[in-house]
């Protein structure tokens with residue numbers, strides 16, 4: 459467990475209390491075989507089981523939707539392993555996206571169908587696909603594999619079924635609809651629960667850290683567009699994978715989303731300020747850290763810093779706010795304001 463460390467792809471740097479506008483989450487008695495209470499939130503056919511520390515990475519919040527015909531779970535964070543029969547009776551697991559902390563209960567769902575957006579599905583189907591999804595160096599990936607097998611019960615799902623934007627699942631009296639909101643990963647999607655107006659928004663998680671777009675399959679420009687689209691979604695309840703949990707107030711959601719989006723602009727400003735010190739390469743900028751504190755060390759940090767910085771530089775060059783300098787053939791490009 460990495461509880462003492464800063465988090466990874468679904469991260470935040472600040473501890474904040476769980477916010478549910480409908481009051482503190484209810485608590486259910488443990489089921490047979492369970493060893494602890496798991497706080498929950500209920501609305502109609504929907505139950506949210508909150509992970510440790512309000513679903514802070516490495517845990518997450520588990521959504522369960524019970525229709526008259528079948529039961530769906532959205533993602534399977536670590537807490538999925540602590541809700542006993544509730545998880546084991548799921549007929550279908552619909553993933554908002556592929557990342558290790560959203561797959562931690564799939565090892566228990568051998569008989570359930572696993573549905574993943576078509577842009578992420580290869581990452582669910584094989585380790586090789588997951589490697590391309592992350593994009594890290596081979597040594598980093600090897601270290602990551604050992605970690606996610608130990609901490610997230612990682613298994614690949616060769617049987618994963620691809621879904622696309624607009625796909626619906628009728629569970630009997632309640633319907634789930636996929637809304638493709640890429641950026642965090644290429645296939646990241648919100649899952650709308652209809653007609654209840656509840657949106658599970660995955661890792662557009664409204665944390666203090668801000669948006670994560672540091673993997674090979676991530677996209678800063680797509681993330682910007684997805685935030686704008688999310689603001690227009692016809693929902694009255696929003697559920698995040700991590701940390702915020704459940705928001706039932708429109709104004710609170712709008713405020714949280716705009717604060718979250720502002721983190722992108724704050725990073726851009728910080729990067730420009732770093733360039734005030736003179737022309738620098740991506741590696742030099744990455745060593746100074748745009749996302750994580752300089753003393754934070756994890757296998758993906760170097761890659762995520764470079765990938766995020768490169769995307770910001772691309773935008774800034776397109777806007778003619780940053781210039782690339784190529785001193786000599788073969789030498790690393792330096793960037794300047």
Ligand SMILES: [Zn+2]
Pocket residue numbers: 467468555556557642661
């Ligand atoms: Zn994620």
